[in-house]
Amino acid sequence: MSGTTAPPSDFAVYRTLVRWDWLREMKRKSTLISMGMMGLITLFLFSFAIPLTSDKADVLVDTRAGILWVTFLFAATIGIDRAFRNDAESGLLEGLLLAPISRPTLYYARVTSTLLFIVALQVVLLVLFLVLFNQRLEGEGLWGLIAATLATDIGFVTIGVMISAMTWSLPGGDVLLRILLFPMLLPIFNVAVEITDRAFEGQAPLTKHLGMLFAIDVLFLGAGHLLFEHLVKDSGGRP
């Protein structure tokens, strides 16, 4: 390396990647708009399917946590699918793979930026959900839901970004992503729905639920850290 450069630390590269990912999305907004539209449509469909009449109130109480997480899942999957696809199609991914960036750093940066997009979207969708379905979240329930959502998102995004790196270059990769991702998310979403149910009752999450989410996050993050380099080793090419 010549005197023109001073190799940045992995953390500096990580910050740079996240910052530029965010700036790019703010310019383009295509991922956020697509995720937002999917979330809106899903919420509206549920709001038509489950009328808010007093004689059907039980149905909503039984299903509200599931409705919220299905909405989050459908919307967020679009962001996950685009974690690499947009960059690969424009050639930018090859540019990043050519740069002296450690593969785990690229993976963590992409997980973080995808997570930021998804959390920003979830805030909007949650507010809309509460208004559309006339629900309230307060006190311990609200904080419990925030903690559980973040823990669920971390697991969801870490495994999702890894599968996205596997599928972006394959024909029908967007469909394959969902086929591979959804079954892997079953345990994490079960727990998320249980915690959300308790949150709507105003109760804090159980320690065992948070512990389970934490364990799954660690497992998925470890898998991503170890496997990501192998997934992109020969995938600098085009779709």
Added chain:
Amino acid sequence: MTSPALRVHNVWKRFGSRDALAGVSLEAPRGSCFAMLGHNGSGKTTLLRILATLSAPTEGEAQVLGHAVGAESGAIRGKIGVVLDRHLLPRDFALRDALRMYADLYGVRDANARIEDLAARLGLARRLRDPVRTFSRGMGQRASICRALLHDPEMLILDEPFTGLDAAALAITDEVIQETVAEGRTVVLVTHDLERAARLATHSVVLSNGKKTFDGDPVEAAAAATAGRGLAG
């Protein structure tokens, strides 16, 4: 003793049952302009992608600037600048911002001055504020060379850099290659342009069907091509 710029030993690359590279071995000295010639599908871009660390050989060993592809790919990436058929820049950014992103990733000191210098050298100074998506093929190619030179690499790897360029852009590209070699750096050039390869290159190989069919003087390589020894078009 200084290691050669490139050392490729018995490299194979298989895609399913097809051998894109079948036991290629070659060496290129430092400070040379090394041309890889061959017809479409001959394996030259596959080899270039291995040297650029974008792909891994199925068998064999490749070294770039003394570092092994695979085990030491990280060290190689900091020392090479690569120009592919696409510019690899974020399309929605102005050229200055797109280059700034790469400058940050490579840790380029005094990045703004470096970007302005390179843009002026490549005739892009007046387009620094324009979004990359508005660039023509030739402009994109020059922007790509700008990106590849940002971190002052020891080796410049160019895949078909002359395709689709007008006379002015061709002259600039020639100049960049000649200056890079004059500075003692290495240029690896994959091209169909035999006349340019003969003029610019100091060493060359011809690949055909994944095998090396000629290794030697670039002018002889061009002659070998016209005589049909493994190079068409």
